[in-house]
Amino acid sequence: MFAARGYSGVSMRHISQAVGISAAALYHHFPDKENLYLEAMAHAFTDKAAGITAALEGSGTSLERLERFVDSFTGLMGDDPDFRALLQRELLDGDEIRLKLVAERVFLGPFQAMTALAEELAPECDPHMLAISMAGLVLFHFETAPVRRFLPGGRPEHNDPKIIARHVTRLLSRAFGDG
Numbered sequence: 001m002f003a004a005r006g007y008s009g010v011s012m013r014h015i016s017q018a019v020g021i022s023a024a025a026l027y028h029h030f031p032d033k034e035n036l037y038l039e040a041m042a043h044a045f046t047d048k049a050a051g052i053t054a055a056l057e058g059s060g061t062s063l064e065r066l067e068r069f070v071d072s073f074t075g076l077m078g079d080d081p082d083f084r085a086l087l088q089r090e091l092l093d094g095d096e097i098r099l100k101l102v103a104e105r106v107f108l109g110p111f112q113a114m115t116a117l118a119e120e121l122a123p124e125c126d127p128h129m130l131a132i133s134m135a136g137l138v139l140f141h142f143e144t145a146p147v148r149r150f151l152p153g154g155r156p157e158h159n160d161p162k163i164i165a166r167h168v169t170r171l172l173s174r175a176f177g178d179g
Contacts, residue, residue, distance in 0.1 A: 003085035006093050007037055041106050044083050048076050049110045056113035062120040063173055070138060070169045077142050078161030084142055121176050137168045
């Protein structure tokens with residue numbers, strides 16, 4: 001519901017009706033909508049975060065781990081449109097307090113692993129900016145999919161997560177001197 005309607009478009013009453021319990025029962029488990037929302041975000045991202053972190057921290061060279069991260073993150077974004085919508089809605093609609101909580105409770109672990117890899121790949125670059133850029137290269141392909149098809153050269157296969165991953169990996173590998 002949060003992915004489809006955004007945080008502001010969903011009430012505790014809507015949620016209780018959707019899951020078939022009373023609002024009182026819902027409030028018994030979650031003191032307020034913000035708490036429920038953060039738990040929903042954490043739940044939506046927990047298994048995904050573990051896979052992304054494993055790809056980043058596993059064995060292999062920094063470029064091999066980068067490729068695994070890009071494959072993992074691209075697959076996640078391509079396979080779970082609800083999670084992608086949750087992320088996009090939060091970036092567009094989120095207030096400062098909620099964004100801070102989501103950053104700390106949901107994205108911190110994978111982001112720390114991304115910045116560690118960024119430091120290995122390009123010690124001369126700001127690791128925070130590089131980690132954001134690595135994720136952004138993947139995310140932008142999904143965010144622009146609705147309009148890209150109308151631009152010259154746009155092809156249906158450009159929406160395939162494997163094609164996106166291969167493209168982003170190739171760009172980043174060349175940027176880090178392996179390509």
